[in-house]
Amino acid sequence: MDVLRDGIEADREGLGVPGVSWAVIENGEITSTGTVGVLETGKSAAVEPGSLFQAASISKPVAAFAMLRLVDRGLLELDEDVNGRLKSWQVPSTRGWKPVVTLRQLASHSAGLTTPGFPGYHRDAPLPTTVEILNGTEPSNTAGPRVERIPGVQFAYSGGGTTVMQQLLEDVTDTPFPDLMRELVLDPLGMSDSAYAQPLPSELAGRAATGHGEKGDPVDGGWHLYPELAAAGLWTTPTDLARFGIGVQQSYAGAHGALLSPELARQMLTPVIQIDPPIAGLTHVGIGPFLSASGQLFGHSGGNLGFRCNLLVDRMSGYGAAVMTNSDAGNRLSLRAFATAASAYGWENYRPTDELFELPSAEVLAELAGDYRLGDRIRLAVQPWGSGLLVTFAGQPPLRFIALSPTRLMASSTQAQLELRDGRLVFEQAGLELDCVRE
DSSP states (O other): OOTTHHHHHHHHHHHTOOEEEEEEEETTEEEEEEEEEBSSTTSOOBOOTTOBEEOGGGHHHHHHHHHHHHHHTTSOOTTSBGGGTOSSOOOOOBTTBOOOOBHHHHHTTOSOBOOOOOOOBOTTSOOOOHHHHHHTOTTOSSOOOOBOSOTTSSOOOOHHHHHHHHHHHHHHHTSOHHHHHIIIIITTTTOTTOEEOSSOOHHHHTTBOOOBOTTSOBOTTSSOBOOOHHHHOEEEOHHHHHHHHHHHHHHHHTOTTOSSOHHHHHHHTSOOEEEEEEETTEEEEOSSSEEOTTSOEEEEEEOOTTOEEEEEEETTTOOEEEEEESSTTHHHHHHHHHHHHHHHHTOTTOOOOGGGTOOOOHHHHHHHOEEEEETTTEEEEEEEETTEEEEEETTSOOEEEEESSSSEEEESSSSOEEEEETTEEEEEETTEEEEEEEO
């Protein structure tokens, strides 16, 4: 029986999410799957079990699993300087200081690297190579990752760091990253509906969901391209994500035929660094996945333009779920589905916080609209955007802030946050706090 369908359908309509696909894991097996809605709003093609969604940042733990398989084979070391193995590019010095960065740090977002996320590219735009992304040279649309914090000290989400890992894997194996992922992870786990492919080949593009904004508008061109494959480039289904979660579970348990040694699987699910604030209810990062403090729950969230998805698995009891949506409004739907599954299936270790169920009201967001300044120089304009805010800092393109709770919002492409505190709007970034003073 699929206990998620009614709740997902209600949330889909209430949040304006065009399409949803999901899979549930019980006792280490996929016990149910489901789909509702359409691939593109205004069109009749329905979401099917084989419909492809962008996994976005869930690409990262899958890539980390491949990296750990190479560690298992003795081709890589988790705690050595990656510059010792990189051939095509090197982590650069920071103002004369040559930092040592390790794979463990790259995979746990504790390497101190910049470039948190990627906006993607229109399907008609020229795409950069991985080295051009790392250098931040045209046609790359992001700055190259650089070490701006002491490695190993604190969490600083960095898709750029995952891209460094991608280049390292290619350099060590002399194998294109998509082929390497198919060899090490996708084919062995039976993830036959998955591909690190940007752009999608024509035979797969017809199965792809169109991305949508929070207001239900389709993404121009259907979806953006993400040549940052390890960080954001996986197209997949919830069933295949569930197969990945089961593969990690089996490796941790030392099951016969598991792809990863128990020792490395346990390191993968051991907290390396704490996340503050939590992401999708998880408080730490291991080697790839987000984790609960004990490491018993593991998973990841994902958010490319027009897509929101979540994966959550319990390594001990064998439960879990994957939910994928073709909408920027889909994150809340996913988290509510996890809460429903936890209640229905008796997931004893999943305790969603109240923040997962509440978002800023439309009245609160409307009251925040207006012009502000930070200190004496930086001015910003704020306007409501779906369940969050669209903020334009002087001289910068608009930046979306996504609601994490009724009082806190996080920027979609940087590490900046806004908090509603005692009637004030407060800007936070890397330990800096500034009041947003209304003009």
